[in-house]
Amino acid sequence: MLSAVALSSFDQISFTALQSSVLVQAEGGFWLSQLFGRFHPMLVHFPIALILVAVVMELFTIGNFRHSYRGGIRFLVIIGAISAAISAGMGWLLAENEGITGSTLDLHRIIGMVSAGLSLLLLVLLRKSELNPSSSSIKAYRFFLFLTGIGIGAAGHFGASLTHGEDYLTEVLPQNADQEAPQSLTVDLATFASELSPEKEIQLVTNVRSILAHNCYKCHSGAKIEGELRLDEKEFVFAGGENGPVIAPGNPTKSELIRRVSLSKNHKEVMPEKGNLLSKEEIQLLTLWVEKGAPWPDGVAQQSVYRVAALAPRKPDLPASKPGLENPIDRWVDQYFKQNQLSWSEPVDDRTFLRRVYLDIIGLLPSPEELAAFQADTNPNKREIWIQNLLDRKDDFAQHWLTFWNDALRNDYTGTGYITKGRFAITDWLYTSIRDNKPYDQFVKELVNPSEKSKGFIEGIRWRGTVNASQRTEMQAAQNVGQVLLGLNLKCASCHDSFISDWKLEQAYAFANIFADSTLEVSRCEQPTGQMAKTKILWEELGEIDSLATKAEKLRQLADQLVQPANGRMYRTVVNRIWKQLMGRGMVEPVDEMDNAPWSQDLLDWLAVDFVENGYDLKRLIYQITTSKIYQSPSVTVASAEKLMAEDFKFQGVIRRRITAEQFSDAVAEIAAPLFDSVEVKFRPYQLIPEAKTNLSFARASLVANNEFLKALGRPNREIVSTSRDSQASLLQALELSNGEKLNKALVKGGEKWATTFSDPVVLTENLYAKALLRKPSPKELEVAQKALGPNPSPEAIQDLLWAVFLLPEFQLIY
Template sequence: MFLGSFPLLAQDGNSDSGFWLWQLFGRLHPMVVHFPISLLIFAGFLELFTFKNFKHPLRPGIRILALAGAVSAVISAVFGLLLASNEGVTGQILDIHQWIGITSAGLSLVLLFLLRKRKPKTKAIPIYRTLLFVSGIGVGLAGHFGASLTHGEDFLTEVLPWQENVDSPESITIDLAAFTSDLSPDQEVLLATNVRSVFAHNCYKCHSGSKIEGELRLDEKEFVFAGGEDGPILVAGKPGESEIIRRISLGKNHDDVMPSKGKLLSKDEIKLLTLWIEKGAPWPDGVAQQSIYRVAALAPRKPNLPPAKPGLENPIDRWVDQYFQQNELDWSEVVDDRTYLRRIYLDVIGLLPSPEELGAFESDPNPEKRVIWLQNLLERKDDFAQHWLTFWNDLLRNDYTGTGYITKGRFAITDWLYTSIRDNKPYDQLVKELINPTEKSKGFIEGIRWRGTVNASQQVEMQAAQNVGQVILGLNLKCASCHDSFISDWKLEQSYAFANIFADSTLEVSRCEQPTGKMAKTKILWEELGNIDSAASRAEKLRQLADQLVQPANGRMYRTVVNRIWKQLMGRGIVEPADEMDNAPWSQDLLDWLAVDFVENGYDLKRLIFQIASSRIYQSQSIAIASPELLLAENFKFQGVVRRRLTAEQFSDAVSQLSAPLFDSAEVKFRPYELIPEAKPSLPFARAAVVSNNAFLTSLGRPNREIVSTSRDSQASLLQALELSNGERLNQSLEIGGKNWVDRYPESEQLTKELYARALLRAPSDKELAVAKKAFGETPDPNEVQDFLWAVFLLPEFQMIY
């Protein structure tokens, strides 16, 4: 970009566009940039074959590819700078593309320096290889963001099969023929709201705070009427003289057509914009409150319960029955005792029931035994707390090790959290202590204090705003932390005003990492909930925020938590994704009723779990889903519990129960009995929830808790398959487990029957027993039992919650 600052470059008399030759070179950038992408990546690929022998026959070819790739990366970066300085494109994506490209070009220069010698010193080889791989990855990333600039941010993802049902909603929601006379105030608002919808669905990719082509933004009123680098885009009352109408009306192959990429506007959309300009381009202040996106109600709502039916007395079942009738769906059969007991044990305390417990349950004559056993499980305080600790650790980004703990830039909340779960602390109180924290609960809003320079959107105050929004309110503020969101109505100023509540001093607003000079206001996201005293201390602001958020009038907060608990037990939320509570629920009535009932009954999380797990729909047959994308489909129909895989922690605990402990004492980072003396360990092994993360747990889906994680993938992965097939940790457990089983059960048939009973809660079939006898002979060998254990652990019957 510095080249454009020299006066001699502007020789064509147009100081805005620059010298024609530099413009030409700049426009060669898209062509030149493909050379380093292909050459460096291919060179890196070939380099993989030379790790055991640097003097591999491929070396001359790799050298030529790396030289050509490095030179073309530098040339491409220069041409890219010329393009950016002469074409008037700005925005966040360009900045990312530009800096990745410049960094990759810089690394390529160093790579060229190393390549000047045909025989580098041995100690320089790792440096050379690192530079080659990083440069290749860098130019590939730069190319990706370049494609986002030219084709839109969803250029890659929009063709994926699961994106077929997530197209932009229809933007025309009015009858244009009704606007033939003078517009009423309400009609002006309606017309302008639909105009905003057209802009959002068709134009924001290139003309919003994220990316600004031609100095034109269409995401706010003042920018629309200001126009772009060529002046105003519309003349109020005169669509025939308005540049925007001319451009959207052109044919697909015309140089000036807009949008220049993707689908053209429909005839109805062009008619709408034409009519809007013809009517004087009204944009009343009320348009700001008329969302083009679905916005869930804030206030609570408690609809009247449908009438009960025999066997459907639980309020949840009454709402589900109404939904089934409306959608012509049938109730499935209730599961047998074995399936139900295994399901509630895993869902409530995260452990497998024993054969003895199953026997007692099946022989219990009490018709209310399922309710009684469920209640007894909820009263196993420490088993319950250790299981649900995983859920809340993911949600509140709490962990035992990781970024920030060594430098005191992060604070664990484990002691406070465990006690809160164990004591069944009312949810409103739990939230108040997270937002207006004690010393033990401050880690959530303090977030991670990253070392070095961080993005403005990663300041701890903005982290707090984002995380409170996501976790407690089911709201995505991440886009609006950098610029005005183009996936919702949230504005940058609103995010900063919310973040300012968590700040010691007033924050300066930064747009796309550029300080604006404007100081943030101090406001809650919904002013209906109350005001925050901007002059108060941080502690007082947090107290006010906590009091205002937890009040019953904040129906959104309680819909969010009941939706999360429902998803945890049922496999799919009433609203999906669970962090986007403005999305339509499959049953608005059920969601609203559950949220109000939760408030009216003391914000009791255990009661909510009991209410769901005692319903008939929870006790019904599970539903197999072919692909997780179907759970997010717009035409999703709820039919019951979604069949799902054991979590990393559930699987690990089950292996430790049946084979040998997976984790040693050094990995245990939290010991409940040290915090609560009466919480004596009830198991002869450390539960996975209280150990630090490791490769085994990561492969099974335990997330990195440096960010909020509110959902885990239940699909098996290649990494999981490799770990379960060749992982050292599982193998060690199986080795010990094989010996232990042979010591306890030296006879093959007895061992087989006992293992099936403890792992699968059933007897082996005749065929299974015959296979085991054939494999073991009369007396099993520990190595054979080790393989047998492994085979059982890989069975879908073991790994799935049915």
């Protein structure tokens, strides 16, 4: 239920917008209770406004309880308290009938109900203080009045979080401002200290363009020219403005550009005149550029200075097979190893392999019994057979890979947009598509040219109020399709000509126009240009879009053109994503920047074409990768995330990585006790697919709405596309695993369960290690466990042992 204090004093949403709740609406509710519940957002503003005003007025009566304001305060408190009680009831009906749940609601509900109760108590204390105005009665009344006011403010904040997102208030604070720096700020200036090579000249001017784009284009570009100065193209940069050149190559002290950007904030000639000044590092880079003679190599403005990946598919000739290297992937890796003077390792043992493949394919730990059966299997092809068996476990497979696709398609069960009807879930469609192994070309067509069930991906999020032009839903659709399906970053080009690629603002708008009901007006740096967007696909060689067609027809044309085999980029992108999911690093990194060079262009190209030629079969691709010798080789550790992403990265095999938040949660649930209550399960596939069966006694974490525990362990906010998770441990994770309430509750229940099952500390420890780590404890581990458990293991002692095992790197890493 919702509290007495409302969704928030800032929430001007109409009650009809609440028809789209965090969950699918509860079915079969009595219509009258639903109607009353939907009056909650309207009624709840009374206690917020009235009681808070009463608090302010009460401050003026300090020292004079009989102040002339007393009558007004009495009226505000009475009406506020009554409306609080009524709106609390309406909130209860609203949550019961609309199916709104979640941790934010829990806080909103608890604080709101307490505040509602306090407001009723306030009526009693007010009456008592007026009948008997003693010092103690007045103090008690005022204390509870101020406490009620604080409660209302806190509940209102969580109410705002329900409708507008958890960062509704905090996002505007200076420390929470966008921290994404332009490319120039990540460059070591020492790189350019020596004589510049042609490559370094291009790198330097690229970073200079980055600074100019971020700070100067609003006033000095093709869309808007102040002082006759343009800084978006070479010829204009050196031509200068109305007062002459602004750059004196080789002499920063005589360069007007350097002088202006170096002035103090209050100087009348400082540039930029509005907004943030350039940082110290940005000024240093511009100064260094001018000192070096302001190089701008010929052709930079006309020819690409960025690597551009080919669009067309390419299938190179497959290297000859060798004994033990029959898998096409291994043939290409063998060629790469020879070129880089690397050697093969022996495949991992059965235990390591089985744990790895179970976690990668279905997200669960194998049982000790399954390991024993696997080790006893004498079939030389047993690894291939067991992999296929895992792929055939349709619901386990779907519930694991749902996490991967939820991240990429920004699909979640709660969050900004659902209550306000500005966002649509695609869970039913997505789960069925994964479970049935829908061909990827059909999968993409149904995302781009959607049905009612799959429209949520391109619908974007209708953010609160008026937002910038680069975040309108049509542009979000263009950005999301570009990022997820094509490995392309259009975010910069959605505001101005990109400074990290050759994509232009007009191209981004032409692509976004495909998703629009009417023609979009181009805005450059949030300023309307008066120019109407064209309607084009990003690569015109894939076909044309009829600009006069309806939105539905434009989407159909786009879907057909994107999925054609000629679009080699789309299939390289998905192959690269699946490769990273299984191997720990993409052939191309970042996976959303497919113009970057892969460590093996031949392997990427061959796999993408093979994927198309074999029916766009994602399970077949997973089988192909996991049955390769390189996948079954020992994992490789990388010293840091920076080295993993470095341009000179050398591929040697599977990257050792941390299990995901969902995998950890499911493993704890299997061994100790479920972390999530049934009310936290936001999607139940068995309602959708009655024949789906499972032997699990707990809900998979992929089906649970995001919460503080999952967030701490790395589950992202899915209001935006997320295609990579950080595998590095963090302080927040350490705190959650050490002091978090959810894990502690599971440990308590687990301790009790194991205590009733095992009384012998040795047998208990051996069974725990077998279940959690698929091995026996070492003599030293057994000795330590016996000391910790004592002769008669108590639930508390077992709880500590469970916790110690869950924190082991061996448990948390995929080796």
